Amino acid sequence: MYFKKVRLKNYRNFSNLSIELNSNLNIFIGNNAQGKTNLLEGLNLIVKGSSYRTKEDKEVINWNSESAYLFGEINKDDENVQVALALEKKSEDFYKNKLIKTIKINQNVQKKTALSKEFKGVVFSPEHLQIIKGAPSLRRKFLDEQISQIYPLYHRYLSEYYRILGHRNNILKKEVNQKKKKEQLLMWDPRLIKRGSFLILTRIKFIKKINRMAYKFHQEITKEKENIKLTYQSNILKDQEENISSINKEFKDKLEEHREKEIEQRATLLGPHRDDFLVYIDGFNIFKR
Known part of the structure; x- marks a missing residue:
């Protein structure tokens, strides 16, 4: 093209x-x-x-x-x-x-x-250096844009996830008693979990695929003097799960565990909208250098 x-x-x-x-x-x-x-x-x-x-x-x-x-x-x-x-x-x-x-x-x-x-298109400009230097939200945006080009279903689920997230956050911000608030949250949680788990799984698979290519090219550029590794950082999963049922269960358990804290802070604290990916050079996190 x-x-x-x-x-x-x-x-x-x-x-x-x-x-x-x-x-x-x-x-x-x-x-x-x-x-x-x-x-x-x-x-x-x-x-x-x-x-x-x-x-x-x-x-x-x-x-x-x-x-x-x-x-x-x-x-x-x-x-x-x-x-x-x-x-x-x-x-x-x-x-x-x-x-x-x-x-x-x-x-x-x-x-x-x-x-x-x-069409498929990729741009790299000086602004994109913020993917490394900037906030996690910039890395999530970059990740979502690239995956959406390859998997149209991901783009659809991403839009639906943020719509569900918006409804859930509105409930958390409402001035209603906790019992009613919990009942309303329980209505939206399954939808948030279903869409969110799909996003997490797709991101994990994508990062692993990119990691293999990045490792190969970085070895060529550095003449095998450095090793690069990309990892997906989920605020829900303990390990890099690639089983949708396991991700669903961990997401559900985490939401229940943080229910009181979310009500107190009036925001959804867990999910792919809070995730990140990290880049390591020879085992060192480059975001902390």
């Missing part, structure tokens, strides 16, 4: 950019603040449907415009696929702007999920 053509209109610092790309390698050279990173972000936006640099996609629209247009012609399996994204600000009131996003694949309107099914 490769980009053949790209057009960016009123996107970031580009008022109207059209380029044709090489099928093998493309190198962009220029002074600082000329748009090299913006261009890479635009390519990623076309195949992912959202920016990796900002939570608000409306921020990619040129300051002097109310809309932006991105187009890419992509060769996939010797067939040309055209992808177009239109971003338009719609004023809800004086203070807020709602973003209308329209995605088309071969001129047919599609949902964002259609892009992840159709």
Whole structure:
């Protein structure tokens, strides 16, 4: 898969950019603040449907415009696929702007999920160094994005998990007596456990697969002078379980064990939304160096 053509209109610092790309390698050279990173972000936006640099996609629209247009012609399996994204600000009131996003694949309107099914893309930029240096939430986000590209079911379960988590946290924050609160939590726990256990199991398998590849490449880079190891860190499991029934049981037991503490702190304290992965070099945790 490769980009053949790209057009960016009123996107970031580009008022109207059209380029044709090489099928093998493309190198962009220029002074600082000329748009090299913006261009890479635009390519990623076309195949992912959202920016990796900002939570608000409306921020990619040129300051002097109310809309932006991105187009890419992509060769996939010797067939040309055209992808177009239109971003338009719609004023809800004086203070807020709602973003209308329209995605088309071969001129047919599609949902964002259609892009992840159709295309696979990986970006590595200076911002991604925060995966190592930053908070666990950044590593979880990176992990979820990569797995979602490979397993669409994971993306669906991830969305459902966070929706269930939101309902559960709302219950924990309510000013109701503990008995009623516990009864309501028991209604949501099985759903949280089912979706959460699937996420944990998939992450464990993914990290183990990545670990094998990382070890091989790191050995080549360091000429076998260093060993690298990636491990998934669950706040539920004692060991790296790969049995869904065992994960379900441990998740259930942990929730029951921490019931009073969660009610006291008014938040769900356990689950994949609190997990992390660690990187070791020769047995040393690099996050603590």
